[in-house]
Amino acid sequence: MPGTTAWVVEHPGAPRSSALRRVERQVPEPGPGELLVEVAACGVCRTDLHLAQGDLAPRIPQCTPGHEVVGRVLRTGGEQSEFAAGDRVGAAWLASSCGTCGYCRTGRENLCPASRYTGWDLHGGYARLLLADARFTYHLPQGPPAEELAPLLCAGIIGYRALQRAELPPGGRLGVYGFGASAHLTAQLALTRGATVHVLTRSEEARRLALDLGAASARGAYDAPPEPLDAAILFAPVGDLVPVALRALDRGGTLAVAGIHLTDIPALNYQEHLFQERSLRSVTANTRADGRAYLAEAARTRPSVHVRRYAMEHADVALADLAADRITGVAVLLTG
The missing domain is CATH 3.40.50.720 (NAD(P)-binding Rossmann-like Domain)
Structure with missing residues (x-):
């Protein structure tokens, strides 16, 4: 089966860009309730930098960072009806929660002890393809450029x-x-x-x-x-x-x-x-209600997103620029 490329944090704490390495992976297959997303853009967040610098210990080996992901659904894993192939979607920091603990039941899923996070517990968007839980994925409008939407999903x-x-x-x-x-x-x-x-x-x-x-x-x-x-x-x-x-x-x-x-x-x-x-x-993470409310407000107010664009192949350069405070606004990786 043809592979796909992704960046991974191989040496957390290594100086600047040497913490990241590009690897080839097999194309992931979506399971029940999952979406296989073709990544168009991924924002570069300071949390990614904390991961690369070792301030946050990776929770999976060779973790792929990135949690401000805009893309299109390639395939669905069944057992969900909200998304279909071709839909424009966004994946954000909160990737899943248990749904049954006291925090989840009272609208505080961001505090769920079993919560998992894109680009920390699960491979993120510094890649060509991404697996995402459909329940924690957002519908995105068709019009705005992907690089302007991506920062909205975490920043x-x-x-x-x-x-x-x-x-x-x-x-x-x-x-x-x-x-x-x-x-x-x-x-x-x-x-x-x-x-x-x-x-x-x-x-x-x-x-x-x-x-x-x-x-x-x-x-x-x-x-x-x-x-x-x-x-x-x-x-x-x-x-x-x-x-x-x-x-x-x-x-x-x-x-x-x-x-x-x-x-x-x-x-x-x-x-x-x-x-x-x-x-x-x-402030600890966010809830899906936060995400939906903010994306709706942003759609009405259309914030000016000051973007510095990088090709996905230059993710290591983007992260090094962020570490050196050479970015004003937000850096975004583009696959196209």
């Missing part, structure tokens, strides 16, 4: 959940720390909801992009915003910024930490950082 969805967790009041003042793939989509979402957005990030190019997208201000990551914040989201995986962001909150404000990995948080001073009912929250 957008996780940002949406982070914004919910931050409990930004209507018309509130939001601080965004770090301004990469997820942040530039989340800032636009907040702006469409009437928020005032202040961006705090070390990259001058990212600050220019933030202002172009409508941010009220854009300053250095450790600078104070021009006014107290009702809510803040930390996208940069830098624990040192937690007390900085908490200090910027107004009374009753909430800081949501959006990343799956964060460097150590310095000691917090209760009076300075948490008193006056300031809150610190984490």
